[in-house]
Amino acid sequence: MGKGKRSQFICQECGHISLRWLGRCPDCNQWNSFVEEMVISEKGKQQHSALTSSVPEPITDITATEHDRLSTQIGELDRVLGGGIVPGSVSLIAGDPGIGKSTLLLQATDALSQRYGTVLYVSGEESVSQTKLRANRLDIHSNSLYVLCENSLEQIESHIVNLNPIVVVIDSIQTVFQPQLQSAAGSVTQVRESAGHLLILAKTKNIPLILVGHVTKDGSLAGPKVLEHMVDTVLYFEGENHHVYRVLRAVKNRFGSTNEIGVFEMSTLGLVEVANPSELFISDRVENISGSVVVSSIEGTRPILFELQALVAPSNFGIPRNTATGTDRQRIALLVAVLQKRVGFDIGDADVFVNVTGGMRVDERGVDLGIVMAIASNHRDIPIPQKTVVIGEVGLGGEIRPVTHVDRRLREASKLGFNRAVFPEYNRKNYLADTTSGLREEIELVSVTDLHGALSALL
Numbered sequence: 217m218g219k220g221k222r223s224q225f226i227c228q229e230c231g232h233i234s235l236r237w238l239g240r241c242p243d244c245n246q247w248n249s250f251v252e253e254m255v256i257s258e259k260g261k262q263q264h265s266a267l268t269s270s271v272p273e274p275i276t277d278i279t280a281t282e283h284d285r286l287s288t289q290i291g292e293l294d295r296v297l298g299g300g301i302v303p304g305s306v307s308l309i310a311g312d313p314g315i316g317k318s319t320l321l322l323q324a325t326d327a328l329s330q331r332y333g334t335v336l337y338v339s340g341e342e343s344v345s346q347t348k349l350r351a352n353r354l355d356i357h358s359n360s361l362y363v364l365c366e367n368s369l370e371q372i373e374s375h376i377v378n379l380n381p382i383v384v385v386i387d388s389i390q391t392v393f394q395p396q397l398q399s400a401a402g403s404v405t406q407v408r409e410s411a412g413h414l415l416i417l418a419k420t421k422n423i424p425l426i427l428v429g430h431v432t433k434d435g436s437l438a439g440p441k442v443l444e445h446m447v448d449t450v451l452y453f454e455g456e457n458h459h460v461y462r463v464l465r466a467v468k469n470r471f472g473s474t475n476e477i478g479v480f481e482m483s484t485l486g487l488v489e490v491a492n493p494s495e496l497f498i499s500d501r502v503e504n505i506s507g508s509v510v511v512s513s514i515e516g517t518r519p520i521l522f523e524l525q526a527l528v529a530p531s532n533f534g535i536p537r538n539t540a541t542g543t544d545r546q547r548i549a550l551l552v553a554v555l556q557k558r559v560g561f562d563i564g565d566a567d568v569f570v571n572v573t574g575g576m577r578v579d580e581r582g583v584d585l586g587i588v589m590a591i592a593s594n595h596r597d598i599p600i601p602q603k604t605v606v607i608g609e610v611g612l613g614g615e616i617r618p619v620t621h622v623d624r625r626l627r628e629a630s631k632l633g634f635n636r637a638v639f640p641e642y643n644r645k646n647y648l649a650d651t652t653s654g655l656r657e658e659i660e661l662v663s664v665t666d667l668h669g670a671l672s673a674l675l
Contacts, residue, residue, distance in 0.1 A: 225238065225250040225251065225252050226403070226405060227249045227250055228251055229249045230243045230246070231408070237252070251403060285303075286300050286328060286332060286382065286424065287300045287301075287331070288301065288327055289331065290323065290324055290327065290489060292464065292479060292480060293320065293324060293478055295516075296465070296476050296477065297449065297451075297466075297469070297471070297472060298469055298473060298476075299471075301426075302448070302471045303424055304421075304422040304424065305448040305470075306415050306426075306427065306446070306447040306448050307424070307447060307448060308426075308427045308429050308443065308450045308451065309427070309451040309452075309464075310428075310429040310430070310451070310452055310453070311452060313430075315462060316487055318350065318387055319482075319486050320487050321428070322337070322354055322486075323354060323486050325383065326356040326358050328383050329358040329360035329361040329382075332382045333381075334381040335358075335360060335361050335384075336383070336384045337363050337385045338364045338365075338384065340365070340366065340386070340387065340388060341387065343365050344364075347363050347365075353486070354486045355485065362381070367392060367393055368393065369393065369410050369413055369414075370395070372392065372414075373413065373414075376417060377417075381423065382423070383423070383424045383425075384424070384426070385425075386426070387428040388427070388429060388430060389411055389427045389429055390402040390407060390429065393406050397409060408443065411427065411446055411447075412446065427447065429443070447468075448469075448471065449466065449468060449471070450466070450467045451466055451467070452465050452466075454577065459574065459575035460482045462481070462487065463478070463480075463577075464477065464479075465477050465478075475515060475516035475517075476518070477515045477516060477518075479493040479496075481496075497520070497521065498510055498521055498523050498632070501573075503602050505599055506594045507525055507527055508590065508593070508600065509524050509590045510524075510586070510604070510605050510606070511582075511583040511605065511606055511607065512605055512607050513580045514582065514619075514625065519621065519624045521629060521632060522573065522574070524573075524583065525573060526570050526587065526590035526593070527569040527594055528563055528567070528568055528595045529567050529569070530565075530566055530567070531566055531567045536565050536566055537568075538552060538567075539567070539568070539569045540569075540570045541572065542572025542573075542575070542577045542578060543578050543583070547587075548587065551584060551587055551588050551591070551610060552564075552568050554612060555588055555667070558614030558666075558667055559592075559671065581609040581617075582608065582620070584609045584610040585609070585610055585616060586606040586608075588610055588670075589606050589638075589675075592675060593674070593675060600674050600675070601636060601674070603633065603635045603636060604634065604638060604674065605634045605637050605638075606670075608638070608640045609640075610667070614667045614668075615665065615666050616640045616641070616665055616667070618642040622646070626639075626659060626661075630658045630659045634659065635659055635660060636660040636662065637659055638662045639661070639662075640663065640665075641664060643663070647661070
């Protein structure tokens with residue numbers, strides 16, 4: 217080891233630093249995750265700091281406007297970003313391999329280049345000819361969209377400075393490396409330091425930067441968690457391989473809401489926006505089957521209707537199990553316990569399966585009542601009326617608790633042809649007091665206070 221050089225051991229899962237190798241990380245409890253990496257010299261840090269230094273400015277002299285966002289011309293993407301891309305912002309988009317991250321960004325950069333000017337797309341995983349083949353399939357022919365195949369951070373920064381693009385996309389950050397660091401590309405040190413250099417360049421040049429990140433087997437972002445704290449926006453691209461629908465969800469956004477979602481459909485021409493996801497998710501619903509119910513969830517500012525399906529079957533293993541697809545399994549166990557204790561349903565020794573159709577995931581408490589009613593419907597083998605939507609949160613006492621934005625939920629249900637709604641009594645009082653709702657004659661309102669009332673209204 218050369219003079220002045222020293223090494224340290226870094227956990228590749230969480231970024232924990234140790235002076236010696238450890239078999240198990242004390243922070244994330246992962247086994248065999250420590251890798252030896254060289255420490256960056258202070259001289260190198262000082263040189264980079266000098267190159268990217270800026271001067272303090274009085275806050276009264278700084279101008280900032282809210283209308284200078286860059287629109288990608290993809291409404292679902294702009295919605296999740298909070299209205300568009302903010303100049304100088306750094307966004308991170310993560311998702312499973314093949315989910316459509318590169319496809320979405322190529323479509324977005326094509327629209328950005330045609331409207332605003334030069335856009336640089338840096339591909340570290342594909343050659344320029346492979347990127348061109350994808351662009352041909354997507355019918356992308358913009359003269360202002362530049363493609364660069366490069367992994368060296370120094371070369372990427374040099375091209376950004378010389379080209380001075382409107383937007384830069386790095387696909388992906390795990391492939392970028394600095395030659396002076398003696399660790400492999402994709403390691404914690406390489407990802408953290410490369411992202412830090414690019415972040416400073418984006419802020420000083422006021423160039424929006426979009427980073428693509430890989431995810432681990434458990435679905436979390438690969439690399440150090442500090443990467444999520446460094447960027448301004450973190451987007452997750454979700455979906456299943458056997459479904460054509462993709463959901464773009466914001467988990468962090470300094471310039472907008474983190475509750476918005478964007479829905480896309482994968483086609484031969486790329487990702488197509490789904491303007492009305494509610495109609496899409498309930499379009500294939502089968503009539504007159506027990507255990508099926510339509511619920512309404514609020515995703516950001518948008519109400520979306522989903523179909524929930526439940527199946528109650530005798531347990532063949534002696535130990536009952538609760539299985540959930542698209543929702544929280546622990547929440548299902550809690551609702552089954554409430555249904556058994558407060559209503560007297562004898563399902564404690566049965567297997568309970570709950571599924572959200574369409575490959576979607578719903579975490580809002582406003583679908584609790586729908587889950588309970590779907591389980592009760594299948595247990596009694598009585599179908600819930602086809603044109604009924606169920607809304608409400610269920611408490612441990614079996615009471616039906618209020619939900620937010622009930623007027624938006626009911627309006628969406630009425631628009632899709634539903635003529636009956638079962639929802640909390642508390643929300644009915646506020647809804648009837650609202651003179652702007654205007655749906656009282658179009659949809660039958662059935663308000664309930666507890667599970668007994670909901671069962672009487674539906675089954």
